[in-house]
Amino acid sequence: MPIDYYIYLSVILFSIGVTGVLTRRNAIIVFMCIELMLNAVNLLLVAFSKMHHARAAVSDAATSIGTDGQLFVFFIMVVAAAEVSVGLAIIVMMYRNVHNVDINFLNRLKN
Amino acid sequence: MNLIIISGLLGVLLMFTGVFVKNKRTISYVAIAAVLFALIANTAELQGHDWFNINAAAQMLQPNTLGLLMNEIMLLSCLIYFILSGRAIEQVGEFVADYYALIFFILAGVGIVTSFTNLLMLFLGIEIISIPLYILTGSDKRNLKSNEASLKYFLMGAFSTGLMLMGIALIYGGTGSFELSRIQTAQVSYNLVGGLLLLFCSMLFKVSGAPFHFWTPDVYDGAPTVFTSFMATIVKVAAFVAFIHMFDATHGFIGRKYQLMVSIIIALTLLFGNITAVFQQSVKRMLAYSSIAQAGFMLFALFAFTPIAREAIVLYGAAYCFATIGIFAVLVKMEDYTYDGFNGLAKSEPLLALLVTVFLFSLAGIPLTLGFFSKYYMIASALSTGGQYLWLVILAMLCAAVSVYYYFRVIQAMYFKPGVGQTIEHTVPFKVALVALAAMVLIFGIMPQALLQFLYF
Numbered sequence: 001m002p003i004d005y006y007i008y009l010s011v012i013l014f015s016i017g018v019t020g021v022l023t024r025r026n027a028i029i030v031f032m033c034i035e036l037m038l039n040a041v042n043l044l045l046v047a048f049s050k051m052h053h054a055r056a057a058v059s060d061a062a063t064s065i066g067t068d069g070q071l072f073v074f075f076i077m078v079v080a081a082a083e084v085s086v087g088l089a090i091i092v093m094m095y096r097n098v099h100n101v102d103i104n105f106l107n108r109l110k111n
Numbered sequence: 112m113n114l115i116i117i118s119g120l121l122g123v124l125l126m127f128t129g130v131f132v133k134n135k136r137t138i139s140y141v142a143i144a145a146v147l148f149a150l151i152a153n154t155a156e157l158q159g160h161d162w163f164n165i166n167a168a169a170q171m172l173q174p175n176t177l178g179l180l181m182n183e184i185m186l187l188s189c190l191i192y193f194i195l196s197g198r199a200i201e202q203v204g205e206f207v208a209d210y211y212a213l214i215f216f217i218l219a220g221v222g223i224v225t226s227f228t229n230l231l232m233l234f235l236g237i238e239i240i241s242i243p244l245y246i247l248t249g250s251d252k253r254n255l256k257s258n259e260a261s262l263k264y265f266l267m268g269a270f271s272t273g274l275m276l277m278g279i280a281l282i283y284g285g286t287g288s289f290e291l292s293r294i295q296t297a298q299v300s301y302n303l304v305g306g307l308l309l310l311f312c313s314m315l316f317k318v319s320g321a322p323f324h325f326w327t328p329d330v331y332d333g334a335p336t337v338f339t340s341f342m343a344t345i346v347k348v349a350a351f352v353a354f355i356h357m358f359d360a361t362h363g364f365i366g367r368k369y370q371l372m373v374s375i376i377i378a379l380t381l382l383f384g385n386i387t388a389v390f391q392q393s394v395k396r397m398l399a400y401s402s403i404a405q406a407g408f409m410l411f412a413l414f415a416f417t418p419i420a421r422e423a424i425v426l427y428g429a430a431y432c433f434a435t436i437g438i439f440a441v442l443v444k445m446e447d448y449t450y451d452g453f454n455g456l457a458k459s460e461p462l463l464a465l466l467v468t469v470f471l472f473s474l475a476g477i478p479l480t481l482g483f484f485s486k487y488y489m490i491a492s493a494l495s496t497g498g499q500y501l502w503l504v505i506l507a508m509l510c511a512a513v514s515v516y517y518y519f520r521v522i523q524a525m526y527f528k529p530g531v532g533q534t535i536e537h538t539v540p541f542k543v544a545l546v547a548l549a550a551m552v553l554i555f556g557i558m559p560q561a562l563l564q565f566l567y568f
Binding site for chain 2: 086
């Protein structure tokens with residue numbers, strides 16, 4: 001399959017994520033949209049990694065080019081997990097205080 | 112490498128100290144000793160003694176002189192910050208050792224972002240800095256403002272991480288590598304340029320440059336004041352070092368358009384930061400906006416990429432860290448954060464008022480303080496690229512003039528407004544550290560070469 005399809009798919013996923021972050025008002029959904037952005041990036045990295053590998057494998061079948069992209073994906077997963085744990089803790093902390101997870105609530109800080 | 116490994120270990124040490132030691136004061140002393148040790152380790156590396164040579168194969172991290180010198184400045188600031196604000200950290204909550212441990216983890220991240228040669232390390236370093244900061248911002252659990260600041264910071268930070276990762280993925284698609292040296296020599300493609308632009312945007316988020324500055328005032332205002340002091344100084348300077356390191360290697364791709372883009376960003380950041388700061392009533396919020404304005408000046412180092420710009424970022428990082436930590440150390444102890452809270456402080460606390468005046472002079476860029484030479488070098492670096500961006504230099508000078516207004520309102524309140532000044536309880540180490548900080552601002556302000564020589568020898 002050509003690389004273009006993967007790029008289009010992950011750009012679409014990424015754009016859905018960005019749109020969600022900018023328009024949705026529920027903190028949990030905003031958070032899920034951020035995760036969607038990260039996963040779009042994961043897909044793109046794996047696709048590119050495969051592409052670079054396939055290109056290099058033409059001349060050298062045992063090449064290791066392209067593995068670093070897949071390694072990066074694991075790092076993104078680990079960091080995303082760390083972020084989730086901190087982020088959910090923050091949202092729970094806020095829910096305990098105001099019994100609400102609405103983002104509009106945040107604008108009170110401006111005054 | 113010394114800083115990364117040692118401050119990571121010291122963070123774990125501090126966590127265990129919290130388990131075994133219940134006395135908060137003792138934990139602060141342990142933290143001060145620990146950061147002193149990290150400072151010594153980094154000094155050793157600056158002198159060429161790398162204790163942990165485990166980097167031979169992959170070369171993802173390569174310490175350079177600029178990065179090590181900035182580490183040195185940040186660690187020194189952190190040491191003084193612990194001495195000045197230790198008591199305030201103890202008052203934030205009951206988990207004092209954990210706050211210190213998180214700060215040490217952030218310092219490990221600082222060590223990474225000042226020495227990376229691989230985008231993987233840039234990403235990890237930025238995240239190691241950011242994630243503990245979300246926790247520190249929300250550490251005042253019962254305070255609603257702190258909660259909101261923390262949630263806002265977290266959502267914005269995670270969003271900018273997403274942008275950064277998309278940028279890195281596109282760069283990888285365009286070049287087939289994460290290494291800066293390979294990216295530098297790669298062919299220009301749409302993927303590469305688009306990725307660099309996304310990376311640029313996400314780094315602008317981290318250093319709070321316009322148009323991605325909007326989270327800064329709310330977060331800095333909502334966070335506990337001690338941690339605002341840390342966030343606004345050490346973390347911001349570290350992000351700048353990473354930013355400069357990244358685009359020093361790769362800005363050639365975007366070519367002459369790059370300077371136009373950066374000049375517009377600098378102009379917006381300066382205008383927004385300075386003009387909004389004028390209208391603030393709270394000194395804490397004014398300092399948050401002033402940190403945006405100062406970031407505008409620091410962005411000049413990204414504009415020029417000349418040797419003068421390197422010297423300028425060293426001076427500016429030092430001037431900004433020292434002065435802001437000094438002011439925050441006094442602000443933490445104030446009962447009233449508005450300008451009126453400072454009324455008559457010169458009568459009740461003449462020494463503190465004098466020292467705060469020195470720090471404010473430095474932030475405003477008055478001669479004989481470090482702030483003057485740091486601004487001078489920034490402007491000189493912009494001018495050294497040629498005359499076509501003269502409008503930017505003139506705008507920067509005008510903005511510096513505007514900044515004098517809101518900094519001097521504090522001085523006016525302290526010296527010329529009637530009022531019974533608040534008495535501030537302070538210990539001998541507090542006074543000594545604050546005087547030492549002011550002395551450094553003045554000495555380096557007279558002899559900036561004393562600081563800059565470390566870049567070359």
